[in-house]
Amino acid sequence: MAYWLVKTEPADGGLLDFQAAGSASLVWDGVRNYQARNFLRAMDLKDEVLLYHASCAEIGVVAQLKVARKPYPDPLQFDPESPYFDASSNQCQPRWTAVDLALVRAFPKVALLTTLKRTPAFEGSSLTRKGSRLSVLPINKDQWRAVMTLAGG
């Protein structure tokens, strides 16, 4: 079993979107970075996922998610109308990957980035490193526990 963290802006696949979906899952698509894609491809149904809000007033981890569907080809790469369309991808060997994620629970508190930066478990993590643009990343058990504590979960 592995732990992951996925980043988003609150208005685009944020906590409100998951709460609106209820027990239904949301498609986590549009990832167009090879390192992040490789992490997506490594996701499994048993894995645990943290939801992170970026570029907003309260930057940090807001909820726990689960993997509702194993990695599959991101449909948007084949959609010419989509900004995520990739003309150089093809059906036989799709370049980009999506998963479906569903809300497990919103945390009582936001585990703020400012706090995580002072948390030893996150020292050297690409989450807290300045300028990191990685939007899907693995989390170790210590980091998971630290988030649980800070989030009041």
Added chain:
DNA sequence: GCCAACGTTGGC
């Protein structure tokens, strides 16, 4: 709005 970080692109 600014700007640092950094991935990607394209000329050579």
Added chain:
DNA sequence: GCCAACGTTGGC
């Protein structure tokens, strides 16, 4: 294959 230019991410 190098590297400058460019675009995007994301904290502040």
